[in-house]
Amino acid sequence: MNSSAVKLSLVQMRWRGNHSDTMAAATELVEQAAESVDPAARQGGHVICLQELFATCYPCQAEDHRMFDLAESIPGKTTDALAELARRLEVVIVCPLFEKRAAGVYHNSVVVLDADGSIAGMYRKMHIPDDPLYYEKFYFAPGDVARRDIDVPRDRPNGFNIITTRYAKLGVGICWDQWYPEAARLFALAGADILLYPTAIGWIDEEKDEYGAGQLDAWMTSMRAHAIANGIFLGAPNRVGIEGQVEFWGNSFIVSPRGEILSRGDDHSDQVITADCQLAEMDVVRTHWPFLRDRRVDAYSDITRRFID
Template sequence: MTQMLKVGLVQQACGSADKNANLNASIEGVKEAAARGAELVLLPELHLGPYFCQTEDCSRFDLAEPIPGPTTETLGALAKELGVIIVGSLFERRAPGLYHNTAVVLEKDGTFAGKYRKMHIPDDPGYYEKFYFTPGDIGFKPITTSLGKLGVLVCWDQWYPEAARLMALAGADLLLYPTAIGWNPDDDADEQQRQLQAWITIQRAHAVANGLPVISCNRIGHEPDPSDQSKGILFWGNSFVAGPQGEVLCHANAEEDRVIVVEINRRRSEDVRRIWPYLRDRRIEDYAGLTKRYLD
């Protein structure tokens, strides 16, 4: 592996009802990132269409597709054409009545490198994911690629230090988070900023605690509630990359379709772990309580 790695993030609106329009936006973003030297490109969570989990609607299961399937074939051909690794995010149809929120990795030669099924599934107003997604059963296993081991996680996973730690312990070289998160338009500006800063802070903390770069790509734009029971979700963008000490290497805003490309020095993970040897000093013999729901 080379020491320097250029990564790209495609921050895009995904609210069009036209799947092909959303996919084409992703494709154009990947092409721009590749033209600017990116070797690895991350797309937002469920980037093929609107965030359908605002309501519980059985007809939405028709949006799911098998993996491998038509979209992985398209992304694989694009990866081969451009010579880049692509990390996408799809609604997986595993079997009748069995669906997952799944991230996929396509290698530079177009082959299917692997997938990760979202483990932590939220169920909150506007985010009714438990209705649609079965929790992942692959575990926290990095996906091996020509650019190293990718610790791919998805959205709600990004709040859990356990997920990041287990990926790091399994040898991940990078942590990647395709994301679809936003504000409730009814919240005031102060509350919105508290939520955004918490989201950025927790992920930067994963970088610090594990000595790994973190790559987080979110969607943008307002998407209405199909049921008209709320004002919908205003996705807050702010895609970013942090280095292994939590330093922000690049950062998008909350409003723009934008392709970010930034260079990561992978040697820094080794250097940082030597001065902050958290893995060495972990007291694993006393952590059994972490496997319990709560210590009554």
């Protein structure tokens, strides 16, 4: 991290029905995000984050073995294309994918492509849901637990460790991870400047009228709380469009270390949501709200228990 100012952009979009058209749309939106910044005036760098499983449909609404055909290796065709885009635009691109790690081993993953096109790091979703229309446990193995006793290669995931890029240190979770304060705290303690949560969440038609507003509010409130509790910038790009029985609700947003909403999308449009992240603000917030200073680290050992009987 060479700069104290980072432009953060979130790409919110609908799936186009196939990989090639979706990649073309995503490329156009990434280029649009990059063009919104005057390189001569830019103090720092530019981080652009795509939504969860952006290159495919959301595959988990049923337990369907044919959906495994959507997965790809890392590196692969999607990361290769976006790596060239990152290099050409000199931006960091956060690329969430359906990963085939090995025969029979699949993950819901993120690859972070640095501004020179290299792989800065990876993350594999740690918390895997199993809800109606979100049958992810059928498809995805959880990410591996962090190893502190060995040197992990830069392009391999390692629990809740941060990913260091040219412009910022990133803590990247995926969707269901966003509900867990433990994960956000670990990313922050490891030195992240920005938390990112690429997401695929939406309304089920028969629930929307009664529960929809509350579900959306809870989703945003949970992540705003992570930003406040850790004094950190946070961005969450979400899908839009109707796929199967789910209406993805968009509302991608970026918040400050005080939890203020800096920028927010609507619930239906392809959009780029952008905000300036002045990283020096984190120290100001953390010294005025010294939550990290006052943690009783000697008193929290029970947090690693499933339940305190």
